[in-house]
Amino acid sequence: MSFDKDQSAGYVVNHMARLFAAALTERIKPLGLSTGQFPILLQLWSEEGLTQKQLVERLDLEQATIANTLTRMERDGLIERRPHPQDGRAQCIYLTVKARALEAPATDAARAVNEAALAPLPPVARKAFLRVMGQVIDALQADLKRKGMEDAEGSGRSDTAS
Amino acid sequence: MSFDKDQSAGYVVNHMARLFAAALTERIKPLGLSTGQFPILLQLWSEEGLTQKQLVERLDLEQATIANTLTRMERDGLIERRPHPQDGRAQCIYLTVKARALEAPATDAARAVNEAALAPLPPVARKAFLRVMGQVIDALQADLKRKGMEDAEGSGRSDTAS
DNA sequence: CAATGATATATAGCGTGCTATATACATGCA
């Protein structure tokens, strides 16, 4: 019957995610960074010269999302796109000196956010929290995959209706 | 030193939130609804005729966000904005017949998403998960409040620097 | 009653993420 949003996992997760984003924004805005750039920077700090395709494979984001974020990062002087030596369609993404210098302060900022968010939880509960979120992520990915297949089949055969 | 995104609460929460949104979108798109409309509908299903201000107070969203979503909902034939009888600045938001009819299927869809997401968790763990998320939300809100005050003070007095 | 300040809503502008589609280059096969 009734639907209490504060008891709905989806609602609470969304709210929590927006608060995480706000807290991270507060801390990295002074560095000239924004939240969407963070995952890409994280990847490039550990492995530079990747193509956009490789970034897409490593981050759980769509190609178009990454392309747009890269454009903003180029505009902001964080990355350079250099032509790929073998493949004329591809580009290799390199960090600027400026972006390389931000690794320590930016990861410190992210750690501070996590620390603030998990402050009320003892270490064991923190690990449990991450583990549970991993399970939920897996369950949702399975659900999306299942749903996608159902919908694709349904258009060809209609005997699944009964 | 290293920063593993899959061990970072902020990253994982963001990922999980996007999956929740995708799963809900799959299920309510056939109803002609989108995720951002959901919290507003939930509120109006239980209490119609509210003003925008009252919605802002009840939902953890900014006024501008709600105003824009209401405009899209009006466009989609889900709500009507009627002038407030006493206050010429305000409007009362009413659901259309169409929107009222969507309560059962839409809340069913949301319940199905939560069920799919929490499927791997036994009931006790589900409750614990919600409880922990509540704690994290409180901690982040406290952090944002603290941060906001610090920044405001800092511009007036500089003796906090040492 | 007029001016001032507060309040309700709207708008501008941006970042993030998505789907769908266009474009440009690569590759493989007739």
Add this chain to the structure above:
DNA sequence: TGCATGTATATAGCACGCTATATATCATTG
């Protein structure tokens, strides 16, 4: 070689959420 197909990136267009600001009305006070 040339054409079809595939792949890497770009672009269009949208929803959602935010901050900052404009506008219109209310309420208060001189």
